[in-house]
Amino acid sequence: MKNLEDFLSVIDKSLKDNTFVKMTLAKPTANGGDLKNIYLRPVEIKRQLKLACTHRYATRDEVKNLDIPTSLQTLEQRLTHDFLHADLFLISEQITFLWNKKKEITFVIKKNSTVLEPISTQHDRSKSRLLDAKQLYFNRLEITDLEGNVTKNGQKKFKQVNRYIEIIDDLLRENPLPIDAHIADMGCGKGLLTFALYDFLTVRKAMNPVVQGFELRAALTDASNELAQKCHFANLNFVTADILNFNSERLDMLIALHACDTATDIAIAKGIQSKAAIIMVAPCCHKQIRKAMNVQNELRPVLKHGILEERQAELITDGIRALLMEAHGYKTSVFEFIETEHTPKNVLIVGIRSRPNLEALKQVAAIKASFGIEKHFLETLI
Numbered sequence: 001m002k003n004l005e006d007f008l009s010v011i012d013k014s015l016k017d018n019t020f021v022k023m024t025l026a027k028p029t030a031n032g033g034d035l036k037n038i039y040l041r042p043v044e045i046k047r048q049l050k051l052a053c054t055h056r057y058a059t060r061d062e063v064k065n066l067d068i069p070t071s072l073q074t075l076e077q078r079l080t081h082d083f084l085h086a087d088l089f090l091i092s093e094q095i096t097f098l099w100n101k102k103k104e105i106t107f108v109i110k111k112n113s114t115v116l117e118p119i120s121t122q123h124d125r126s127k128s129r130l131l132d133a134k135q136l137y138f139n140r141l142e143i144t145d146l147e148g149n150v151t152k153n154g155q156k157k158f159k160q161v162n163r164y165i166e167i168i169d170d171l172l173r174e175n176p177l178p179i180d181a182h183i184a185d186m187g188c189g190k191g192l193l194t195f196a197l198y199d200f201l202t203v204r205k206a207m208n209p210v211v212q213g214f215e216l217r218a219a220l221t222d223a224s225n226e227l228a229q230k231c232h233f234a235n236l237n238f239v240t241a242d243i244l245n246f247n248s249e250r251l252d253m254l255i256a257l258h259a260c261d262t263a264t265d266i267a268i269a270k271g272i273q274s275k276a277a278i279i280m281v282a283p284c285c286h287k288q289i290r291k292a293m294n295v296q297n298e299l300r301p302v303l304k305h306g307i308l309e310e311r312q313a314e315l316i317t318d319g320i321r322a323l324l325m326e327a328h329g330y331k332t333s334v335f336e337f338i339e340t341e342h343t344p345k346n347v348l349i350v351g352i353r354s355r356p357n358l359e360a361l362k363q364v365a366a367i368k369a370s371f372g373i374e375k376h377f378l379e380t381l382i
């Protein structure tokens with residue numbers, strides 16, 4: 001390899017034969033303004049291979065998804081004028097491209113100590129490969145035995161966490177986050193999902209995220225921090241805190257799996273206030289609205305049956321949550337994320353940051369009036 005053209009051919013070939021893992025442009029020249037780095041990784045969008053290019057400026061990130069010919073043209077421009085250094089990570093080697101002081105291009109090629117996995121961009125990929133059951137945290141969180149086999153008791157949780165990660169994988173293909181995304185898991189309990197998400201993002205997506213789990217119970221966060229160290233998960237940590245006090249300068253994604261009752265509302269409110277790009281919550285119990293409902297219409301005789309009142313309260317609680325998220329700038333979808341046999345608490349509310357829909361506030365008011373509800377707890381927080 002002698003020149004930029006050779007380097008671009010290697011990049012092109014690695015994208016075609018699926019050996020490209022990721023690439024970083026560094027050492028900006030004066031031409032690039034306040035652009036500090038560009039991070040590139042493959043993504044598949046609407047069945048077309050693209051490169052997600054995260055442009056890191058002094059105070060913000062901008063992600064552009066470029067098709068391959070445009071990416072190569074852009075790289076040619078950037079490496080001619082705007083950056084002096086690029087690292088290309090392939091599955092078996094790392095190639096460093098440098099402009100030296102004599103204004104000559106040099107290359108340094110290093111073999112990787114282990115073969116990296118290419119980032120899967122295929123929709124028909126084997127979903128079961130997203131998480132490796134042999135990872136230490138699965139064993140320490142009592143999902144697998146010492147050989148890394150999922151135990152009988154661990155099967156439901158393993159299936160659930162895999163499904164959750166699959167959904168996140170699909171979401172991130174359509175809505176890529178910056179490579180160093182800041183992510184919070186609210187009410188993380190023992191942290192199984194938090195560990196799995198960090199593992200997935202770092203290993204499968206070649207990202208360098210900062211993932212934090214927030215949990216009231218110190219015994220759990222202490223144990224999780226110890227386990228994160230044992231797993232060498234450097235940017236995964238757990239904080240003992242009431243999520244009500246959460247305050248963050250930067251939050252790209254917020255998740256909450258079965259945070260109890262109104263803790264789900266707090267999680268959603270924190271996501272909205274932090275302007276997180278993605279909010280994803282699986283609600284748990286729905287006590288607040290059940291107590292707040294005072295139905296005086298034709299549904300009253302139906303709701304005298306406890307189970308029907310409970311289901312109605314669930315529907316109203318989560319329906320209003322989604323509408324309030326829409327009113328505050330999120331495009332939402334509500335769906336079952338797993339079969340009820342794995343968990344009856346299987347509804348997921350996903351919000352992708354978009355434009356506010358103020359009509360949703362009128363819809364919330366109408367629903368509240370019809371069910372005699374004074375306030376949904378989420379309204380009191382946002």
Ligand SMILES: C[S@@+](CC[C@H](N)C(=O)[O-])C[C@H]1O[C@@H](n2cnc3c(N)ncnc32)[C@H](O)[C@@H]1O
Nearest residue numbers: 187188189215216241242243257258259260263
């Ligand atoms: C049902 S557990 C779910 C744990 C975990 N997300 C999972 O799915 O395995 C709910 C957790 O949320 C925590 N929690 C509830 N309210 C909280 C709050 N206000 N702040 C922080 N943690 C909270 C509880 O202590 C509990 O560990």
